[in-house]
Amino acid sequence: MARVQSPARSRPSTYPGWFFLPAAIIYGVLFLLPTFASLYFSLTRWTLFNSTFIGLDNFAQFFREPFLIKGLINTVIYAVVSSGLKVVLGLLLAVLLTSQIAARGYLRSVVFFPVLVSTVGVGITFTVLMHPTQGMINEGLAMLGIKGPGWLVDPNLALISVALVDVWKGVGLATVIYIAGIVAIPQDYYEAARIDGSTPWQSFIYVTLPLCRPATVTVITLSFIGGLRTFDLIWAMTRGGPGFASDTIASVIYKQYQAGFYGLSTAGNVVLFVLIGVLVVPLTMLLNRKEGHE
Amino acid sequence: MAGLELKALHKTYGQVPVIKGVDLSVSHGEFVVFVGPSGCGKSTLLRMIAGLEDITSGELWIGDRLCNAVEPRDRGIAMVFQSYALYPHMTVYDNVGFGLKLARTDKAERDRKIRDAARILQMEHLLDRKPSQLSGGQRQRVAIGRAIVRQPEVFLFDEPLSNLDAALRVDMRMELAKLHQDLGSTMIYVTHDQVEAMTLADKIVVLNGGVVQQVGAPIDLYQRPANLFVAGFIGSPKMNFAEVSVQSINGGMVTVASKDISAVTVAADTKSLKVGDRLTLGVRPHHLSMDASGTLVGGVSLVERLGNETNVSLRLPSGATWLVVLDGDHNLRPAQALQLAIDAEKVVLFDAAGQSLLAAM
Ligand SMILES: Nc1ncnc2c1ncn2[C@@H]1O[C@H](COP(=O)(O)OP(=O)(O)O)[C@@H](O)[C@H]1O
Numbered sequence: 082m083a084r085v086q087s088p089a090r091s092r093p094s095t096y097p098g099w100f101f102l103p104a105a106i107i108y109g110v111l112f113l114l115p116t117f118a119s120l121y122f123s124l125t126r127w128t129l130f131n132s133t134f135i136g137l138d139n140f141a142q143f144f145r146e147p148f149l150i151k152g153l154i155n156t157v158i159y160a161v162v163s164s165g166l167k168v169v170l171g172l173l174l175a176v177l178l179t180s181q182i183a184a185r186g187y188l189r190s191v192v193f194f195p196v197l198v199s200t201v202g203v204g205i206t207f208t209v210l211m212h213p214t215q216g217m218i219n220e221g222l223a224m225l226g227i228k229g230p231g232w233l234v235d236p237n238l239a240l241i242s243v244a245l246v247d248v249w250k251g252v253g254l255a256t257v258i259y260i261a262g263i264v265a266i267p268q269d270y271y272e273a274a275r276i277d278g279s280t281p282w283q284s285f286i287y288v289t290l291p292l293c294r295p296a297t298v299t300v301i302t303l304s305f306i307g308g309l310r311t312f313d314l315i316w317a318m319t320r321g322g323p324g325f326a327s328d329t330i331a332s333v334i335y336k337q338y339q340a341g342f343y344g345l346s347t348a349g350n351v352v353l354f355v356l357i358g359v360l361v362v363p364l365t366m367l368l369n370r371k372e373g374h375e
Numbered sequence: 376m377a378g379l380e381l382k383a384l385h386k387t388y389g390q391v392p393v394i395k396g397v398d399l400s401v402s403h404g405e406f407v408v409f410v411g412p413s414g415c416g417k418s419t420l421l422r423m424i425a426g427l428e429d430i431t432s433g434e435l436w437i438g439d440r441l442c443n444a445v446e447p448r449d450r451g452i453a454m455v456f457q458s459y460a461l462y463p464h465m466t467v468y469d470n471v472g473f474g475l476k477l478a479r480t481d482k483a484e485r486d487r488k489i490r491d492a493a494r495i496l497q498m499e500h501l502l503d504r505k506p507s508q509l510s511g512g513q514r515q516r517v518a519i520g521r522a523i524v525r526q527p528e529v530f531l532f533d534e535p536l537s538n539l540d541a542a543l544r545v546d547m548r549m550e551l552a553k554l555h556q557d558l559g560s561t562m563i564y565v566t567h568d569q570v571e572a573m574t575l576a577d578k579i580v581v582l583n584g585g586v587v588q589q590v591g592a593p594i595d596l597y598q599r600p601a602n603l604f605v606a607g608f609i610g611s612p613k614m615n616f617a618e619v620s621v622q623s624i625n626g627g628m629v630t631v632a633s634k635d636i637s638a639v640t641v642a643a644d645t646k647s648l649k650v651g652d653r654l655t656l657g658v659r660p661h662h663l664s665m666d667a668s669g670t671l672v673g674g675v676s677l678v679e680r681l682g683n684e685t686n687v688s689l690r691l692p693s694g695a696t697w698l699v700v701l702d703g704d705h706n707l708r709p710a711q712a713l714q715l716a717i718d719a720e721k722v723v724l725f726d727a728a729g730q731s732l733l734a735a736m
Pocket residue numbers: 388393411412413414415416417418419420
């Protein structure tokens with residue numbers, strides 16, 4: 082009989098080994114197969130119906146793309162800005178929404194609502210709102226006597242503008258994760274701190290912040306990976322423009338794919354996959370480092 | 376020097392009254408135990424003293440200050456929680472020193488106080504550990520250490536031993552008693568365990584349903600319970616009760632009997648009694664002894680032989696079951712008939728309202 086458990090733990094498994102077969106088949110067909118297929122196709126010149134093996138040429142060409150470096154830098158900026166803001170805003174909103182404020186349940190739904198809306202819909206809506214002259218945002222600013230910037234048409238601002246919309250849409254999920262983390266902190270800790278003379282701010286620094294660290298790790302990891310892979314919002318709002326000012330790896334890949342360079346764009350995907358691994362694995366190791374003592 | 380004075384304290388949650396008028400005075404250095412069944416409001420009362428719950432009405436005096444609206448940190452109290460509430464991300468050293476750090480105590484001073492507390496509690500070797508690396512008893516020590524460094528006038532404990540196993544609980548109980556002797560501070564201790572209350576307290580406050588039932592020294596509560604509730608709650612094993620009726624009254628002595636008890640004559644407050652009144656007789660299991668001329672007869676239903684004493688469940692003719700603790704070892708068989716004498720000097724009579732009819736001393 083096949084032994085599925087690792088030798089280190091010789092405790093017999095509760096379920097027979099073949100129980101995991103259905104999941105394994107689905108996982109294999111829908112995930113492993115495409116992954117290895119794309120690894121193979123990234124090494125070919127591929128025109129949907131036939132492919133010829135060309136070794137690492139696709140990768141060589143991908144890295145010769147004139148705007149690739151710009152795309153790589155943009156991707157990292159986008160991921161850092163959007164995940165950083167989601168952590169800070171998500172935590173602040175969660176603290177607010179777990180305190181004794183009026184209409185707490187209602188406000189929680191309001192914050193979570195954007196998560197449920199289609200990304201492309203959000204993108205299109207904000208493109209309209211961010212129109213430099215007729216958009217509601219700049220009209221609102223004009224009423225306050227401020228001349229709003231060209232959110233999506235200014236090459237220096239376009240990427241950040243999209244990242245801000247990403248934060249607007251994604252902060253609800255971060256907030257929900259933080260709320261779950263905060264309500265799991267026993268009330269005793271706050272009471273003990275209060276008797277020790279802790280101010281609300283000190284309780285936040287010494288109790289809430291360290292004890293919701295698992296939530297922080299989850300939010301950073303999820304939103305950072307999401308930021309690195311971002312495509313739909315960029316595509317809906319700027320198509321990588323103006324020029325190539327807001328191109329990310331994913332949008333570069335998509336443009337190559339649209340142009341019919343399937344092998345090349347598959348190679349780009351492999352590069353993105355490796356990039357995510359190279360950035361996220363050390364990050365999570367760093368974030369989880371101290372938790373062994375818990 | 377800080378005693379406490381509680382005057383007509385009330386607490387309601389929404390419409391629900393939980394503490395219904397508690398008056399109590401605690402003098403400096405006293406070890407006071409709040410005891411009562413689960414949900415009777417012990418923790419609520421303690422938390423009102425700590426400042427973690429608002430006082431709905433009444434006055435709380437700590438020392439000579441009215442503390443109703445004083446912040447917890449300024450009340451001169453320290454509290455040990457049932458869960459210990461040790462911060463999992465801090466070492467024992469930092470846990471103990473947390474309050475001092477918040478108070479911006481000078482670093483050398485802080486270090487000295489933390490090490491002093493650790494020495495008193497014999498946990499110097501634990502200072503660098505995290506709470507997860509400690510046993511239950513060690514965590515308990517750290518929690519007490521955190522209270523000690525604050526040098527409070529009043530220590531508050533909320534069921535601090537209930538998460539420990541039985542043997543450790545006995546050890547920690549003795550250490551707490553010793554700590555109280557050494558520090559000489561006022562201590563208020565909440566427990567639902569009457570044995571803890573009896574062994575630790577200078578003064579026990581029995582609570583039920585948010586109302587103080589009786590306040591007194593442990594032995595007074597045991598010997599002279601004010602009502603049926605206290606009589607049933609204090610003492611282990613529990614007091615036996617029987618419905619009796621008054622046969623005759625002779626000065627300060629009243630003779631009562633029931634279906635199970637042929638007659639027993641008890642000293643009592645007989646002023647309001649008359650022949651035929653229905654009363655409740657309370658007899659502790661230890662106050663029964665085997666006697667061929669005894670007034671109580673029953674059949675043995677269960678025997679526990681502990682060597683030094685024998686616990687017997689006795690089935691009485693009326694169908695009631697009484698518990699009897701006999702000195703020494705007795706090899707009794709189930710269904711065996713047993714004749715017992717009641718030590719009439721130690722029994723208590725209760726009137727129909729459940730108030731005890733103890734003769735004035
Ligand atoms: N925050 C609260 N809101 C409403 N009722 C409460 C609250 N805290 C305690 N109670 C009620 O007050 C009563 C006394 O509680 P507590 O003081 O914790 O009892 P004890 O410590 O004696 O077991 C209980 O009936 C409990 O349900």
